[in-house]
Amino acid sequence: MLRWLIAILILANLVAFAAIRGVFGPTPASGSRDSLPLNRQIHPERLTVRPIAASESVDVPVVGGPVAEPAVQASALTQ
Template sequence: MLRWLIAILLLANMIAFALASGMLGPLPAAGPLESNHIERQIHPEWLKTKPITEAQAAEQVIVGQPDPSPSVATAPLGG
């Protein structure tokens, strides 16, 4: 019983290796992605970047630090 399991796992590993290394042909995602995307852009020279203000920069989350607490005003519900 255990011999069959080991044989099946070995065969599955060999098939996975063959697929991952491209022995059975190129993977579908190996080709160019959206090759015509740049050609379909309308006036890419019109795109402009601008620096953000200090207020906008304060809203940006810094990776590796906790999220800033939101500036939301709260009030008790009237009842």
């Protein structure tokens, strides 16, 4: 029983070693093959900060204010 466990562990180590060496293809850490995500990155120098107008702050909750009741209707279940 123990011999089989040791044999399986050695085989798993050999497969892991082969995968690290690139037998099954390039590893994800070897570099990006697709440049599209690099082109879609946000550049911080292009971002601007502006204050929120009163008309835009409808969904912003007031911290420390009372919690509004949810708009959910409840009824008794029938059997």
